Every structure is written in structure tokens, then in C-alpha cells.
Amino acid sequence: QAKEALGGNIRVFEEHMLRDFDDRKALEHDLREALARNEFELLYQAQVDIKTLELRGLEALSRWNHPSRGIISPNLFIPLAEGMGLIGQLGKLVLESACKEAMRWKRPLKVSVNISPLQLLERGFAESVAKILHETGLPPKRLELEITETVLLEDRDGAVAVVSDLRSLGLTVALDDFGTGYSSLAILRDIPFDTLKLDKSFVRDIATNDLAATLVRLVVDIGSRLGKTVIVEGVETRAQHEKILQIGGLLSQGFLFARPARSEKLAFLRDDEQSAGLIEDFAH
Ligand code: C2E
Ligand code: MG
Ligand code: MG
Ligand code: MG
Secondary structure, three states, X not given: OOOOOOOOOXXXXXHHHOOOHHHHHHHHHHHHHHHHHOOEEEEEEEEEEOOOXXXXXXXXXXXXXXXXXXXXXXXXXXXXXXXXXXXXXXXXXXXXXXXHHHHHOOOOOEEEEEOOHHHHOOOOHHHHHHHHHHHHOOOHHHEEEEEEOHHHHHOHHHHHHHHHHHHHOOOEEEEEEEOOOOOHHHHHHHOOOOEEEEOHHHOOOOOOOHHHHXXXXXXXXXXXXXXXXXXXXXXXXXXXXXXXXXXXXXXXXXXXXXXXXXXXXXXXXXXXXXXXXXXXXXXX
């Protein structure tokens, strides 16, 4: 049932399922209602130290629980919201929920929230983040905002300025999906970010392909030399995990360690004494 809402496991309504124009119009109409009624839910996926399996933080991943279509993927509704000029409003809702939720956790873990380029570049974005931090009481150092390099294509100087403003609030900024865009090296130079998230497409073949492994090694090395925290995304198998251990990667996020799940399902967020902050489900 959709109740489990585990990311990746169940069928999620994706872009290619939008058959025609009428369908899109209908969905746009529903999205407005969804915002008013808040039909969105956040799942959380662990980011772990690949050696010790200690938790470093959790990434918040949005789902839209559509009353008749079921769970809709962010890959579909985020672009839809962007196109409708609603991403600022939706993004605020997401950020607010994530900060509130993180305040309920028994451990002072970091929460990472995805920010779309249009949202980041909206006037007053950094101020709105400061307001949410203030209102929820979440210490800024417990918040990481994930942005992608596509933001540079929109407005390079604007993006650099906002990122600097955000970091001066005391939060950290991650560069998401690194390696998939057009300006990888320029962005390393220009954007003052803290964390580099290597896209999952680079991890897929590392256990079987030397070239793929070398590329990951290089990026981990570049990130480390630049003083960034490097997170390797999309680790699904033991073989990939072994390889990353060899390579010397530090942090990782992937289905092998934990799938995105509802906050209340994550025991390590509830029971302070019992768990050492390790991923307990990871028992092979
Ligand atoms: P992302 O930020 O790169 O998030 C990681 C995506 O990879 C998530 O997909 C996650 O479920 C998936 N993933 C994690 N580990 C693995 C793995 O081992 N293998 C595979 N194949 N996939 C893995 P999800 O939740 O469907 O989100 C897709 C994208 O939607 C996110 O990619 C992010 O760009 C965007 N997104 C999600 N929530 C939000 C949001 O609240 N706001 C914005 N602006 N974008 C969001
Ligand atoms: Mg992300
Ligand atoms: Mg990513
Ligand atoms: Mg992505």
C-alpha cells in the first residue's frame, strides 16, 4: 500500500505518465489545491559515514500524496510548481516542515533540504530562510541547503551572492548531483559551498568498471583537497560500498544503507539512549 511511502519501492507517478495536455492542466489545478491543503509529505534518507555507518544527517525528500493518483514524484511536481510560479510557496512549506521535524528528533542531526534554482533566486530568499530558522528554533548549523549547478545558468552573480548570504546565516550549502551539469569545474571555483554530492550516475559501475572507479576517486580527491565534505550518492550494493571504502570516500547516501522513510519510522531519531546513531537496519 501507498501507506509505506518508501522511496523507490512503490510505484510513483512520474513525468512520462502525464499523457496529454488535459492531464497536465488537471494536475496543475490539483497542485494549487494541494498547496492550500498541504498534501505534501517529507521522507528522510540517511547520510552515513561509510566506515562507521554513523549518521551524519538526513535529506528531506518531498512526496505529493494526491487524493486519487497516489504518490507523485518530486521529479514531476517540482518542475510543475516551477512552471506555475509556485515553487517559492511550496519550497517554503517544505523548508518549514523539515526544520520543525528536525526539532523533534532526539539527536541534533543535520537536515538537508533541496532548493530549486528559481526558489533560490527569488527576492528575499535568504531572509525567508533566516525567518524560518528563527521561528522553528533550529540552530542554523543543523541545516544544509542542497542546490544544483543549473542555478549558475539562471543567474551566476545572483546565485553566488545568495549562497554567501545563506552561509553567513551559519548554515551549510551542498552542491547536489555534481558531475551531471555543464560547468562542473567553474562551479567549484565560483560557488562557496561546503558539501559536494557526487551524482549517483557515477557510482553505478564502480565495482565493475575501472574508469568509473577512477572518476569517483578523482572527484572525492578534488572535493577533499578543496576542503569540502564529499557525499557519494546512490550506493545500492555491497560491491559498490566496498569499492568506495577502497577509494576512501567519506560519506554516502543510498538504498544499501537506508531508503527514504517517514520520520516516525526512523527509530534512531526517537530513541536517544538505545542507539549509538548507527544505521541499525543495515545488518547483512
Ligand atoms: P536528489 O536531491 O538528488 O535526491 C536523491 C534522489 O535519489 C532521491 O530521489 C532518492 O530517493 C534517490 N536515491 C537515494 N539513494 C538512491 C540509491 O541508492 N539508488 C537510486 N537509484 N536512487 C537513490 P527522489 O526522492 O525521487 O527525488 C528526486 C529529486 O527530486 C531529488 O534528487 C531532488 O532533486 C528533487 N526533490 C525532492 N524533494 C524536493 C524538494 O522538496 N524540493 C526540491 N526543489 N526538489 C526536491
Ligand atoms: Mg538532494
Ligand atoms: Mg542528488
Ligand atoms: Mg537529483
